[in-house]
Amino acid sequence: MATAWRISREGDLVAELDVREEGGGVLVATTMGEATKPYRFTSLEAADTFVRDLTASFAYLGCDVVAG
Helix, strand or coil: CEEEEEEEECCEEEEEEEEEEECCEEEEEEEECCEEEEEEECCHHHHHHHHHHHHHHHHHCCCEEEEC
16 A cells, blocks of 8 residues: 655645555655655554645645645
8 A cells, every 4th residue: 555645836846745554554754845754653544544634734725635
């Protein structure tokens, strides 16, 4: 299982999210500019909740959120 999201605003890339299983858990790596920050979760459900909340926040701020 691996998924990715691209967040942009007015055509400019704001952030990227990469989700993958790793070491018995789930890793969500967020990249903004040159900085990447990993978030580790013990279940897919917890990671999915984090990603849904994060992408909803970006959408609320007027960003385009695209899976891919």
